[in-house]
Amino acid sequence: MKTYLRILQYARPWALFLPQYLLYTVLTIIFSIANFTLIIPLLSILFDKTDKVQAPDHLSAFSPTITWIRDTFYYFFSQVLEARGKLGALAFACGVVVVSVLLSNVFRYLSLRLLAKVRARVIRNLRRDLYHRIISLQLGFFSGERKGDLMSRFTSDVQEVETSVVNTMTAVIKEPLTIVAYFLVLFHMSVPLTLFTLVLLPISGGIIATIAKRLRTQAKQSQKTLGTMLSVIDETLGGIRVIKAFNAQEYIKGKFEEQNDQYARTSRTIDNTRDLASPFSEFAGVTVVAGLLYFGGSLILGGQSDLNGETFIGYVILFSQVLTPAKALSSSFGNIQRGLVAGERVLSIIDTEPVIRDRPDATVLPTFEREIEFHNLSFSYGDTPVLHDVNLTIKKGSTVALVGSSGGGKSTLADLLPRFYDPSGGQILIDGHDLRGCTLHSVRDQMGIVTQESILFNDTIFNNIRFNTAASEAEVMEAARIANAHEFIVASPEGYQTVIGDRGSRLSGGQRQRLSIARAILRNPPILILDEATSALDTESEKLVQEALQRLMQNRTSLVIAHRLSTVQHADEIVVLQHGRIVERGTHDELVRRENGVYQRLSSMQTNAALV
Numbered sequence: 297m298k299t300y301l302r303i304l305q306y307a308r309p310w311a312l313f314l315p316q317y318l319l320y321t322v323l324t325i326i327f328s329i330a331n332f333t334l335i336i337p338l339l340s341i342l343f344d345k346t347d348k349v350q351a352p353d354h355l356s357a358f359s360p361t362i363t364w365i366r367d368t369f370y371y372f373f374s375q376v377l378e379a380r381g382k383l384g385a386l387a388f389a390c391g392v393v394v395v396s397v398l399l400s401n402v403f404r405y406l407s408l409r410l411l412a413k414v415r416a417r418v419i420r421n422l423r424r425d426l427y428h429r430i431i432s433l434q435l436g437f438f439s440g441e442r443k444g445d446l447m448s449r450f451t452s453d454v455q456e457v458e459t460s461v462v463n464t465m466t467a468v469i470k471e472p473l474t475i476v477a478y479f480l481v482l483f484h485m486s487v488p489l490t491l492f493t494l495v496l497l498p499i500s501g502g503i504i505a506t507i508a509k510r511l512r513t514q515a516k517q518s519q520k521t522l523g524t525m526l527s528v529i530d531e532t533l534g535g536i537r538v539i540k541a542f543n544a545q546e547y548i549k550g551k552f553e554e555q556n557d558q559y560a561r562t563s564r565t566i567d568n569t570r571d572l573a574s575p576f577s578e579f580a581g582v583t584v585v586a587g588l589l590y591f592g593g594s595l596i597l598g599g600q601s602d603l604n605g606e607t608f609i610g611y612v613i614l615f616s617q618v619l620t621p622a623k624a625l626s627s628s629f630g631n632i633q634r635g636l637v638a639g640e641r642v643l644s645i646i647d648t649e650p651v652i653r654d655r656p657d658a659t660v661l662p663t664f665e666r667e668i669e670f671h672n673l674s675f676s677y678g679d680t681p682v683l684h685d686v687n688l689t690i691k692k693g694s695t696v697a698l699v700g701s702s703g704g705g706k707s708t709l710a711d712l713l714p715r716f717y718d719p720s721g722g723q724i725l726i727d728g729h730d731l732r733g734c735t736l737h738s739v740r741d742q743m744g745i746v747t748q749e750s751i752l753f754n755d756t757i758f759n760n761i762r763f764n765t766a767a768s769e770a771e772v773m774e775a776a777r778i779a780n781a782h783e784f785i786v787a788s789p790e791g792y793q794t795v796i797g798d799r800g801s802r803l804s805g806g807q808r809q810r811l812s813i814a815r816a817i818l819r820n821p822p823i824l825i826l827d828e829a830t831s832a833l834d835t836e837s838e839k840l841v842q843e844a845l846q847r848l849m850q851n852r853t854s855l856v857i858a859h860r861l862s863t864v865q866h867a868d869e870i871v872v873l874q875h876g877r878i879v880e881r882g883t884h885d886e887l888v889r890r891e892n893g894v895y896q897r898l899s900s901m902q903t904n905a906a907l908v
């Protein structure tokens with residue numbers, strides 16, 4: 297219930313549509329009840345019982361009661377009957393039916409239009425909140441989640457909320473109103489008969505509630521399976537090259553099919569349970585009507601009721617109409633359960649508080665002037681310690697290179713600087729300001745990041761370089777020139793307007809790197825974090841990239857994660873990280889001279905590898 301109300305909150309402000317919706321709904325209900333009660337005068341004409349029609353001899357003043365509506369109709373009905381005879385009265389009653397059907401449907405349409413507006417708003421707001429939250433969550437959140445599962449929350453879960461929760465808003469507002477209105481009229485027509493039907497209804501209600509509970513459990517399972525399946529699809533699309541190269545089609549197919557089969561199985565069980573609701577309620581409904589016919593018929597036949605035959609038929613027809621909203625209500629219970637599961641999955645992300653965010657008293661980090669200092673820094677991923685007691689100072693304008701064996705903690709250390717993670721112990725200071733006390737925006741604003749894998753977007757080259765800056769065309773071109781990218785760009789079919797495909801798939805590795813370098817050059821950040829690419833480029837391409845990087849690093853303060861030692865020989869300081877600790881530091885010349893040093897060993901290993 298809480299989830300349901302929270303989802304409906306997304307439709308706010310309610311005042312914009314709720315009063316209007318209620319008005320349309322009440323009018324729809326009034327006119328649709330009128331349609332069915334009009335069967336009574338029609339029957340009395342056909343069965344030649346018009347002499348028994350009790351019509352008032354004058355029009356009474358308006359009052360919002362069933363009696364007033366009934367009396368007014370019969371007043372005119374008897375007038376027409378007197379003036380035009382039975383055929384005229386028949387035509388009059390039919391005319392009123394047509395007008396009333398028209399009006400009830402016009403109001404129904406108007407209420408549906410309003411609902412469509414609300415639905416669109418709820419879904420738009422829900423997706424927006426979800427997207428905003430995902431953007432604001434820290435990187436650590438994503439390593440703990442499956443991408444496919446997150447995608448399925450955006451797509452199928454939001455869709456499910458739309459079809460199940462928002463659509464059932466009609467059920468929650470309109471159907472109960474309809475049922476209450478019908479019962480008012482039914483009570484007005486016959487109290488004992490209506491009491492009789494009321495005894496039977498809770499029994500069917502109980503059974504339907506049990507079905508709804510089962511659906512909820514099954515729906516949870518189903519959404520989870522779908523998430524896993526989408527993850528497999530996502531990984532397949534991302535890794536199609538590796539899958540083919542390793543002849544792993546059968547392996548990945550097996551993985552996919554397992555999830556696909558499981559999803560099909562749970563979907564089938566859900567459908568079976570859901571489909572049970574409708575035949576069951578139909579059976580229950582007809583049983584109640586049959587019981588009513590028997591009970592009411594025996595009252596009339598025994599002369600114990602003041603209802604006549606026509607009114608009784610009218611009553612039964614009207615009662616059978618209650619079953620439609622009641623059925624809609626019961627089947628929407630099943631749908632709501634399914635939608636609520638989806639809603640909870642969406643809301644659980646929206647409710648995840650970002651761990652890394654601005655403190656209430658966060659200040660803006662002033663422009664970088666002197667030095668970056670890692671002070672007694674330690675860091676753990678959950679319970680796994682990765683960095684221990686790191687002390688490092690990077691002076692403005694200098695280049696510090698991080699080297700060391702794989703898993704030593706280089707990337708983690710570099711990730712701490714732009715506050716992708718916050719340290720578990722110690723501090724990172726820029727000009728003496730602890731980064732945790734500064735706004736994320738101001739910290740990241742001073743940094744440019746070039747990652748190992750060039751992260752590009754499926755857009756034009758121009759937009760990829762300009763990414764989130766207001767740079768002019770000339771500035772973009774200048775950055776591309778410095779990054780050695782201009783020539784290949786102008787040689788592309790549409791120059792700067794060439795679309796580069798998903799993650800830049802239409803470009804070579806070196807071209808992608810040069811575009812990311814151009815993007816960083818354009819931002820012109822004082823601090824640069826460079827995760828040097830491990831992928832080998834051919835000599836020509838390598839030269840172009842290296843040149844671009846050198847230009848990018850000029851006059852900047854750089855932290856470089858180096859995988860090939862040849863590229864960091866000119867660094868002002870080289871820091872060797874092993875198992876999360878700094879084990880050696882110094883310039884290239886100092887370190888290669890150190891007997892049995894880690895750097896010396898790494899250096900000779902790489903030289904040998906290059907010679908082979």
Ligand SMILES: Nc1ncnc2c1ncn2[C@@H]1O[C@H](COP(=O)(O)OP(=O)(O)OP(=O)(O)O)[C@@H](O)[C@H]1O
Nearest residue numbers: 436439677680682701702703704705706707708709
């Ligand atoms: N998101 C994460 N969650 C948990 N552990 C992680 C995470 N990222 C990295 N690690 C672990 O932290 C340790 C340091 O990893 P890191 O990526 O910083 O090393 P690295 O020196 O950059 O390695 P490489 O040179 O191979 O890129 C590794 O043992 C790794 O398994």
